[in-house]
Amino acid sequence: MKEKNVLITIFGGTGDLAQRKLYPSLFRLYLKGELQESFAVIGTARRPWSDEKYREVVQETIKDIAESTEQAKTFSEHFYYQSHDVTDTEHYDHLKDLADRLDKQYDLQGNRLFYLAMSPNFFGTIVQHLESQGMLDTDGYHRVIIEKPFGTDYESAKKLNEEINDVFSEQEIYRIDHYLGKEMIQNISAIRFANNIFESMWNNRYIDNIQINISENLGVEERGGYYDKSGALKDMVQNHILQVLALLAMEPPIEFSERGIRQEKIKALDSVRIYTPEEVKENFVRGQYDDGHLEDKTFTGYRKEDNVDPNSATETFVAGKFQLDNFRWSGVPFYVRTGKRLTEKGTRINIVFKPTPVNVFKTSITEPSEQETLAPNVLTIYIQPTEGFSLSLNGKEVGNSFDMIPVKLDYRNSAEIIGNTPEAYEKLLLDAFEGDGTNFTHWDEVAQSWRIVDVIRHAWDNETPDFPNYAAGTMGPKAAYDLLAKDGFEWIWTPDEWYRERNLL
Structure with a gap:
């Protein structure tokens, strides 16, 4: 050392x-x-x-x-x-x-x-x-x-970048996104590229959809003044979520180096379809939390928070569908969901695989039953607060019948390991000392992220939302569930159901 x-x-x-x-x-x-x-x-x-x-x-x-x-x-x-x-x-x-x-x-x-x-x-x-x-x-x-934030839209980000580039070269600029320093974010590449069982199936032939969730159970707290000028789209989607999407969608780099990874991430972001205003309405949902309760706690609506406009149209929730126009991912929706005052704090990725073409375990050819629908195989990457991954499979239930039940192969890092894991900022500071920009964002990534997000923002700015539209403590508005349902899918992670079953929500 x-x-x-x-x-x-x-x-x-x-x-x-x-x-x-x-x-x-x-x-x-x-x-x-x-x-x-x-x-x-x-x-x-x-x-x-x-x-x-x-x-x-x-x-x-x-x-x-x-x-x-x-x-x-x-x-x-x-x-x-x-x-x-x-x-x-x-x-x-x-x-x-x-x-x-x-x-x-x-x-x-x-x-x-x-x-x-x-x-x-x-x-x-x-x-x-x-x-x-x-x-x-x-x-x-x-x-x-x-x-962050590196600008408030593409034009402001471009102006800011030009000012900094007048003094520092791109190789000397380290745009920090602390999510890229998290252990399990860095593990995305390891899980994918080091395991042929996944890399060979990491494409539209075998994957139905991919879901990226960044859920916060807190409200805006003391950041009301800042947040009311930003919102969930700029605060989370433009940076954290699109960075995670790029890591999931990129092609295998020629070498696992800063230059190799960066080139493939940029290509992945360049393939994200930039929507028309009409497509934004079809593919993106926004929300704002209202009063709510969870267990024995009660929560105040966003418009009642300190330093927030009582008539604010700022979104505290975003759900949407990104589509990538390339050979590997054509036809595979990337669903994203993030928000404040949701049921649980958590960041996780669900890779949902396509079902088998024929379910040979159905009860009868002429009498369809519930057994005809098998639960999907899902690879889940847990990023926080727990770290690890799981793979859900279908197995035979004990007994005389051939009923199928989901079986989960689960690995989580222990509390001791997590406690000794370098904090994201520690990793990123060390990278900066060593001149390694792998886990920082290049200007080309920032620029394309803003181009993608700006069209969503502009489409929303031309309409008055019906806010508030979800209760604090839930996982967002009904429209976020409808977004997947119309494609024949559903959210894999539904922590609110556990509380509803027990009358706690």
């Missing part, structure tokens, strides 16, 4: 993301020896903190994973703070002086990583000042990590 010599500058260093994700992830890399003596972190934000105050905050964020107070203190001594106005040129001069001093003090070899954990409105301003004020005048590498 080679120690990473690097100066990390975090714009938005006092924010929630930095405290919840970045500092604990950096500390875990420190514990593993990836970061040792030759690293330093500069946190910048408007707050007038001192180095001592900043270090106290860092120590507080890692207190539950540090082996001792002394260990946390030693780690935090690598952290420095500068109060900073990103629009003030003089502040970048002070930032450069601090960076140059730390570079010599810690032998950082001129390697600089900039993490922009703040509003995209300032991205262009920040990178331009980094260049103009000499922050990039070192012999080491210079990389920038950018949080």
Whole structure:
């Protein structure tokens, strides 16, 4: 293991993301020896903190994973703070002086990583000042990590990308999507390409449909102001869901490398059909949660949440059908579903295989029975909160008859394994230190995702939705079930049924 010599500058260093994700992830890399003596972190934000105050905050964020107070203190001594106005040129001069001093003090070899954990409105301003004020005048590498949202539509994303490209090359830009750092997302490729039983059947000859679910049981919480300007389509479909779809749909890369995977993901996204406004109405459903209850809990409707317009037309739920126009996937619908205040928190993928052409176990040729319909074989990939996969098969029920029952072959990672699994941000930060962009999104992926989503957004913006249309605690509006039913399919994951059977919903 080679120690990473690097100066990390975090714009938005006092924010929630930095405290919840970045500092604990950096500390875990420190514990593993990836970061040792030759690293330093500069946190910048408007707050007038001192180095001592900043270090106290860092120590507080890692207190539950540090082996001792002394260990946390030693780690935090690598952290420095500068109060900073990103629009003030003089502040970048002070930032450069601090960076140059730390570079010599810690032998950082001129390697600089900039993490922009703040509003995209300032991205262009920040990178331009980094260049103009000499922050990039070192012999080491210079990389920038950018949080979502990357634009609000294709045109704004294109403008933002051009601003950043004026300073950093595409190879130096790391657009982070934390879903790509999750263990089971990375396992999609392993399950598919390392098992001929699946790869040989990973096409429209054997697969009926694919379902991607990202369900949240929480509401918008304190993010009402942001969410009301975004909505589920932009917040989840444009990035997380389309990235997962690309991994599922891509062709096998020539080699399992950053370049190989990226090329195939881009091809997969390019094959996603871009709908007309009329096709959007046929293939996509939106929803907004109302008051509801689940077990002994009651929930408030979206329009009653803090910082939300009481007449808001923002969707908190999206279900839809993507179609890919290529040889492998023609005719196979990719169903997606995501939303707030649904029954359970969970991310899972269901690969639904085609039924056998003939059910030889039917009771009678002349008297059709329920036994004529076999349950589909389904490969399920569990991403969170549990991790693992299962395969459902049909087996014979014990007894004299030949009645079929679904049998599930199930593997889940243990709590111990999950507890020791690197957090997504930890993995992605290490990738950025090592210059590996495999699990980050290329501009071509971002651009095509926005082209796909923009037509859906524009079609919706021209109509007034009938909101709210689903009760909090359920799995979305009835129209989301009708969407699959009209194709002769149904959602595989139905956690709400368990609660309804027990009169808890």
